[in-house]
Amino acid sequence: MSEPLTIIGNYLSPYVRKVLVCLELKGIPYRIDPIAPFVGNEAFSRLSPLRRIPVLIDGELVLNDSTVICEYLQDRFPGTSLYPADPVRRARARWLEEYADSYLGDVIVWRMFFQKGVRRFLFNEGTDEDVVRRAREEELPVGLDYLEAQLPEDGWLFGEMCIADISIAAFFRNAVFVRYQVDAARWPRVAAFLERAWALPAFRTLAGYEDGMLRTPLPEQRELLAAMGAPLTETTCGDASPRYGLMRLG
Structure with missing residues (x-):
């Protein structure tokens, strides 16, 4: 794999957390755009037509829905299995x-x-x-x-x-x-x-980011995460005003 995977989604979302724990347990490098829920811009809408998080980007492939993403990670990186064989x-x-x-x-x-x-x-x-x-x-x-x-x-x-x-x-x-x-x-x-x-x-690493975000105002969270060493993307889709999505997060 030449480039790390990209995840769009907030550390405080359990659906995003599920995907990130899978990545951590499998040792797969990734970058994250930790946008707050409901603040995705038009670029985010193109990547996530239901305006839900998480989103996974692997080269030309864009996937939505945490279950679909985790199954893809298992198929793409089968070395450490997170699904029973039976x-x-x-x-x-x-x-x-x-x-x-x-x-x-x-x-x-x-x-x-x-x-x-x-x-x-x-x-x-x-x-x-x-x-x-x-x-x-x-x-x-x-x-x-x-x-x-x-x-x-x-x-x-x-x-x-x-x-x-x-x-x-x-x-x-x-x-x-x-x-x-x-x-x-x-x-x-x-x-x-x-x-x-x-x-x-895997959970302890993410908990550090989560706890820090809970104590920090939304506009300052990305700067905090960068200071904590989170693997952030260079750009963000999370620069729009809050608006409800078409469906719930998943």
Whole structure:
């Protein structure tokens, strides 16, 4: 590979985080344009017709959607496999990835993180506290009950860490951003699993960038990331005024 891959997408997005962890675990060099959600310019619209992040650029190839991108990375760089070889386990891993993308995405990203963060600070809109309350007290516990029955006491879901483990851990990082902590007494397997996953170097590296961004105003974030040594692109697509996309992030 002559040039590093390019990723367009924000470090705080769990969909972007999923792709970046895959890149880190596979040792694939990349550059990132860490645009905030909803601020992509017209060049971004041409690359992402649904105006969603992440976007992957590999030479002439442009891909959208985190699941499509991760499957491409596995096919393109098969050396370190992030999908189980057994077809039954592989199918189960893909289902759990989809569960994270869809259910956890709806609850953690849209009903919690978007309401408490993006909606307030990017669009200057008020938080619907009833939506947040239902997410925290009713909807997320349903997901945690399901995952508690799926996750192992130790290690990873299917032996080696795979896309299912990555996806679940990626989404719960955003719950932390809105001060939600998994109750280890009620969901001990989930709590222990997240602790194991977030301790990995791939997640720890990204967490440094994420935590720095959360403490920094939006106009200053790119400068901060450059000072921290993030592998930034030379140019950015994130210089437009915020506007909602055609579909949710994914």
